[in-house]
Amino acid sequence: MKELRIIVCAKEIPDPEAPLSDVSVDAEKMEVIVDAPQVISPFDENALEAALRITEDMDSKITVLSMGKKVSDTVLRKTLAAGADELILLEDEAFEKLDSHSIASVLAEAIKKIGEYDLVLTGRQAGDWDSGQVGLLLGEMLALPCISLAREITIEDGNVMVKKSIPEGYELVKARMPALVTVSNEVGELRYISRTKMLKMMRGARSIPSWNREDFFSAPEELLKMGIFELSSPPDMGRDCQILEGATPDEQAGKLAAVFKALR
Amino acid sequence: MAQGVWTIAEEREGEIRKVTYEIVSEGRRLADAAGQELTVVLLGSNIKDKAAELGHYGADKVLVADDAKLAPYTTDAYVSVITELVKANDPAILLISASVQGKDLSARLSGSLDVGMAQDCTAFAIEDGNLVATRPIYAGKAYANVTFENSWPQMATARPKLMDISEPDTSRSAEIVDATFSLDESVLKTKVVEVLKDESGKIDLTEADKIVSGGRGMKGPENYNILEELADLIGATVGASRSAVDAGWRPHSDQVGQTGKVVSPNLYVACGISGAIQHLAGMSTSKVIVAINKDEDAPIFQKADYGVVADLFDVVPALTEEVKKYL
Numbered sequence: 001m002k003e004l005r006i007i008v009c010a011k012e013i014p015d016p017e018a019p020l021s022d023v024s025v026d027a028e029k030m031e032v033i034v035d036a037p038q039v040i041s042p043f044d045e046n047a048l049e050a051a052l053r054i055t056e057d058m059d060s061k062i063t064v065l066s067m068g069k070k071v072s073d074t075v076l077r078k079t080l081a082a083g084a085d086e087l088i089l090l091e092d093e094a095f096e097k098l099d100s101h102s103i104a105s106v107l108a109e110a111i112k113k114i115g116e117y118d119l120v121l122t123g124r125q126a127g128d129w130d131s132g133q134v135g136l137l138l139g140e141m142l143a144l145p146c147i148s149l150a151r152e153i154t155i156e157d158g159n160v161m162v163k164k165s166i167p168e169g170y171e172l173v174k175a176r177m178p179a180l181v182t183v184s185n186e187v188g189e190l191r192y193i194s195r196t197k198m199l200k201m202m203r204g205a206r207s208i209p210s211w212n213r214e215d216f217f218s219a220p221e222e223l224l225k226m227g228i229f230e231l232s233s234p235p236d237m238g239r240d241c242q243i244l245e246g247a248t249p250d251e252q253a254g255k256l257a258a259v260f261k262a263l264r
Numbered sequence: 265m266a267q268g269v270w271t272i273a274e275e276r277e278g279e280i281r282k283v284t285y286e287i288v289s290e291g292r293r294l295a296d297a298a299g300q301e302l303t304v305v306l307l308g309s310n311i312k313d314k315a316a317e318l319g320h321y322g323a324d325k326v327l328v329a330d331d332a333k334l335a336p337y338t339t340d341a342y343v344s345v346i347t348e349l350v351k352a353n354d355p356a357i358l359l360i361s362a363s364v365q366g367k368d369l370s371a372r373l374s375g376s377l378d379v380g381m382a383q384d385c386t387a388f389a390i391e392d393g394n395l396v397a398t399r400p401i402y403a404g405k406a407y408a409n410v411t412f413e414n415s416w417p418q419m420a421t422a423r424p425k426l427m428d429i430s431e432p433d434t435s436r437s438a439e440i441v442d443a444t445f446s447l448d449e450s451v452l453k454t455k456v457v458e459v460l461k462d463e464s465g466k467i468d469l470t471e472a473d474k475i476v477s478g479g480r481g482m483k484g485p486e487n488y489n490i491l492e493e494l495a496d497l498i499g500a501t502v503g504a505s506r507s508a509v510d511a512g513w514r515p516h517s518d519q520v521g522q523t524g525k526v527v528s529p530n531l532y533v534a535c536g537i538s539g540a541i542q543h544l545a546g547m548s549t550s551k552v553i554v555a556i557n558k559d560e561d562a563p564i565f566q567k568a569d570y571g572v573v574a575d576l577f578d579v580v581p582a583l584t585e586e587v588k589k590y591l
Contacts, residue, residue, distance in 0.1 A: 016403050016522060019541055023405040032406045042523045099380060127523065129401050131383045133371040140375030145453035146339070148368045151516070161457070165517065167364050167468035169461040175454040185523055186516040225380030229396055230409040237404070237548045241555070241571045249578035250586075256554065256579070257586030259570055260498060263531055263552060 004060040004155065005117045006051045008084065009107055009135070010044040012068060012075050013128040025231050032231060038075045043123025045190035047183040050153050051121055052083045052191065058155070061085045063117075065110055067103065069096040073208045081193045081201035088114075089210040094221060102220040104137035109217040111142060119160060120180040124149055132182075139180035147173050151186035266356040266416040269295040272346065273306040273318065274365055275335070280306075280314050283361040283424050283471070285321050290388065290427040291359050292322030297390040300356065303327055305349060305443070307342060309335035312440070319438030321430055329443040333452070336459075339368050344451040347376045349443055355417045357395050359388075362421035364470060370421045382410045382420040384526070386549065395420065403522040403545035424470055425528040426549060467501050469520060474500035474531040475550075477520055478508060479543075481536015481557065481576055485513035490577070491535060494584045497591065503527070505537045521546035535576045539564030556580065 018036030025032055040048075051062050064079040067090035080087055090110050098106070111120065120142070122135030139146035151170060152163040160179045163170045165186055213220070244259075246252035271291040274281045288304055295302040304323040306315055308330065315326040329345050346369075350358065358373075360366045362384040374381035382397035389396045394411060395418040401408050412418040469475060476495040478488055488502065495502045504514035506521050520527055522545040532550035537543060539555075539562055547553070548567050555568035556576045565571045572579055 014402075017540070017542055018405075020405050023402055025406050032402055034402065034405075100374075101378075101380065104375075125383075127403075130403075130522070131371075131381075132367055133374060133381060133383060136368070136371035137375040140372060146372065147454055148339070148371075149364070165364070166459075167471060169459070171459050172457040173454050174457050179454075184516075185519060188516065189510070224413055225378075225415040226382070227411045227413050228408055229411045232407050232409075234400065234404055234407055237544075238566050239553065239569050241565045241568045243565075243571045243573060249574050250582045252572045252574055253579050253582035253586050256556075256570065256572055256583055257590065259552075259554070260531070260583075260587060261590045 004055060004058055004119070006055065006060065006062045006119045006121060007111055007114065007117050008044070008048050008051050008062060008064050008079070009120070009122045009138070010048065010064050010066045010076065010079060011041045011126050012038050012066060012071055013041045013126060015039045016042065016127040025233050027231055030228050030231050038072055040075060040078060041123055041127040043125055043127065043183060043185065046185055046187045047121040047123050048079055048082060048084065049190045050150065050183045050187045054153055054155060063088060063114060065090065065107060067095055067106060067110070069093060074202055077201045077208070078193065078198065080206075081198045082190055087208050089208055090212075091210050092212040094213050098220055099224055099226040100131050100133035100137055101225045102223040104134045104141055105223050106217055106220045107134070107138050108141040110211065113211070113216045118177040120144065120178070122180070122182050124182045124184045135180065135182040142180065145175035145179040147175055147179065148182045149184045150181045151184055153181060153183075266354045268301045268303055268353070268355045269298065269357045269359065270303045270305060270350070270355040270417065271359045272366070272369070273304050274361060274363060275306070275308045275311060275314070276337070278308070278311065278335070280317065283363045283366070284318070285429045286424065286427040287359055287361045287422055288318055288321040288323055289430040290422055292430065294357060294359070294388055294390060294395070298357070298393060301325065303355065304438070305329065305346060307334045307345060311335070315440045316437065317432075319436050320432035320434050322436070323438040325439045325441060327441050327443045329445055331447055333447055336456075337365055338452065338454070338456065339372050340452045340454055341447060342369055343372045343376050345443075345445045345447055346373055348445045350377060350417060358417040358419040360419075360421045362423050364468070366421050370419065374419055377417070377419070379417060379419055380412050380415040384423050385420050386423050386426055388420065388422070394418065400545070403542055404548060405541075423526070423528060423549065469501050469503050469518070469525045469527050472501035472527070472529050474498055475503045475520070475527060475529045476500045476533045476535065477503035477505065477537060478535045479505035479537030480507040480511070482508060482513065487577070488514065490580045490584070494580060494587065497584060497587050500531070500533070505543050506540070534564050534568070535580060537564055538562045539567060
């Protein structure tokens with residue numbers, strides 16, 4: 001079989017684990033300001049891990065695409081340290097404040113520019129806006145068969161075989177390649193990368209190609225479908241916790257059982 | 265001009281799923297606010313006899329798309345039929361449940377219809393005749409109210425278990441209409457080879473009415489049996505925090521949190537879970553939250569309605585015994 005070409009789309013986001021105190025909302029400028037280090041969106045790391053597993057014993061090339069107003073190549077170089085063959089950054093001032101449709105259209109144009117590919121993988125959703133649309137929209141735009149929520153991906157005779165999570169278990173879904181698959185957390189975390197490998201990649205002289213809108217696309221802002229009407233800090237989700245006291249665990253358990261009983 | 269509120273029913277094995285009643289009830293409220301009619305699209309095979317009940321929950325019209333290729337659900341077939349029906353009827357608002365199936369369907373539909381979509385919303389309003397959707401972003405650390413820019417229908421999904429189900433009114437009846445559509449085999453680009461069901465009969469976390477979750481405080485995979493026992497008694501599904509999943513104690517499909525499953529059960533019992541931000545983002549919209557933890561300073565207590573400060577290995581088995589008494 002010829003070389004299998006996989007494109008993984010990876011988004012750089014502020015660490016989703018950042019505490020509430022590090023997040024503020026500028027309602028005027030319609031911006032969420034997160035004072036936290038940038039990371040790769042966790043589901044996109046799952047997607048890269050799925051790609052690495054597929055290609056373990058196969059002649060292959062993994063290209064990672066990342067898009068933003070300004071993408072940090074030090075954050076994204078992690079994908080190369082993990083085993084991706086190529087990283088391409090899509091950077092342009094115009095890529096700020098886009099919605100799912102316009103982001104997917106930029107990615108679609110970039111993928112067309114790359115040309116040959118068998119499989120496009122994305123995370124099932126981004127870890128900041130959690131929309132879960134870009135991957136599947138991209139599939140629609142590229143007119144590819146789409147399968148969502150993969151927990152395991154294998155390749156068989158030019159077909160992609162996906163164990164897709166459903167509420168009762170999973171479906172084994174088959175599609176002819178090229179195809180698009182969105183990857184779920186069930187795949188598991190991105191593999192461990194040794195510190196030496198990571199440092200080598202971070203300090204490496206390897207230059208990372210960066211394309212801007214002129215290289216492949218003209219006006220994503222014209223494709224905006226959604227507007228932000230208002231941004232706000234979250235409503236106070238704190239609750240008035242009633243501590244169930246008791247001299248013994250049995251006594252505490254008895255009080256809790258009464259709460260359960262009342263809820264039936 | 266686009267008119268009417270549409271919702272999509274969800275069926276599995278010939279039965280209407282509960283999330284459908286949530287979305288139909290919410291659709292009714294929005295239709296009233298906008299002064300419009302509510303249409304529910306029901307897709308499936310030999311499903312027409314289920315249409316009347318949707319009228320009791322507020323549908324003015326049920327559009328039935330009946331075809332052997334529409335059961336069981338496949339994204340390709342649903343997207344093809346709904347796209348055709350929407351284009352032919354031009355509704356103003358399209359509301360879908362943000363269930364596992366609904367998230368998949370809605371994202372693809374927004375592509376095939378070339379419209380914007382607001383995913384996993386927690387509230388809706390009609391302002392000047394337009395839909396305004398509220399959704400948590402950044403793991404619930406900010407909220408956005410989003411609107412649609414010249415994009416019809418205005419499309420959104422609602423987080424399961426958050427929208428109140430209206431009391432069914434059996435005196436209400438909906439007009440039931442057979443939908444006309446073409447469903448060409450060529451649109452079916454993916455094929456389900458086999459379905460492997462979890463035989464434990466466990467209800468998926470996103471749809472569970474009650475959840476008992478264990479975190480790092482469980483100390484090891486062998487100890488989850490005490491949660492299983494309690495869960496079986498009260499009809500709950502067992503979940504886990506990310507640290508328990510990362511440690512390999514529980515499967516990834518059990519993970520509650522922003523990077524796992526977002527849940528809103530009526531009762532959420534957090535055992536030995538400290539309350540990391542990404543966990544809280546996945547369960548803080550639960551109706552009643554109970555926390556059992558040894559550490560009285562654990563952040564989970566700030567999000568809980570009831571707290572027990574004790575060793576879970578003492579309290580949980582005792583609780584199971586107490587629950588047996590009232591069952």
